[in-house]
Amino acid sequence: MKLINQLSKETGIPIGTIRFYEKSGLVKGQTKKEVTTNNYVYYDEETVEKLRFIQMAKAVGFTLSEIKEVVDAWYKKQISKVAKIEVLNKKLLQIDEKMKELKAVKKQIAVCIYNIESAVD
Amino acid sequence: MKLINQLSKETGIPIGTIRFYEKSGLVKGQTKKEVTTNNYVYYDEETVEKLRFIQMAKAVGFTLSEIKEVVDAWYKKQISKVAKIEVLNKKLLQIDEKMKELKAVKKQIAVCIYNIESAVD
């Protein structure tokens, strides 16, 4: 169990951003009942995993609310098995779509480089 | 040569967004000097290509300013061949990075689905 500063260092995500994610319901720490002098929040390894997932998913263009759907399907106990799988399979389709777009962008740029290289000044 | 309404319909990008992109320097139409009664702006096929590129690049998480770098390297005559190629090669690296992240996200979700499916209710 780690405090927010350590969590931030391990993931490279700023403290302010982690707090923002917590307010948005993406991650959740917990206070220790045995500690009575403060209300410091502790985070577990699962939170580290979640944050790394959020980083990657953001990098490939998913919004926080799209990411929240996945994280909820992943961890929330209230959601039924069937509903979770439905959400996740939809995400897989979106990922394949992005994969295609990424390849198209790459190809476009490769062609562009070729054209520039073979152009006469 | 097409007007903004047609351009919008061909690409699926709202008129307001196209105007916003034009203000941001991503695309550029031109007025016809022979038309003197209005200042309607006409767009060519190159603009359609650019807009399609912008759509894809945005879908995989590139920002408009990152996209602008590519579009400038692609079309701007003021930029030297060497500088253009440098920009584009950097983009290719970023794309490979995104490709990796996309695969990691996919794997993560696939594992997640497997875990849910094999879990006992």
Place this chain on the structure above:
DNA sequence: ATTAACTATACAGTATACTTCATACTTGTT
């Protein structure tokens, strides 16, 4: 000629995702 639809411009407003600031309390070090 009228009127619906299209175009241009400028500016205000919105959504998302942070980021900073102010305040106040807690902990660890010297």
Place this chain on the structure above:
DNA sequence: AACAAGTATGAAGTATACTGTATAGTTAAT
């Protein structure tokens, strides 16, 4: 004891990328 560094909370501010509104002129169809 003092003080730097860490933590919590709330609210305001910022950047990006649109989105909507208001105004005014233009074009096409009836």
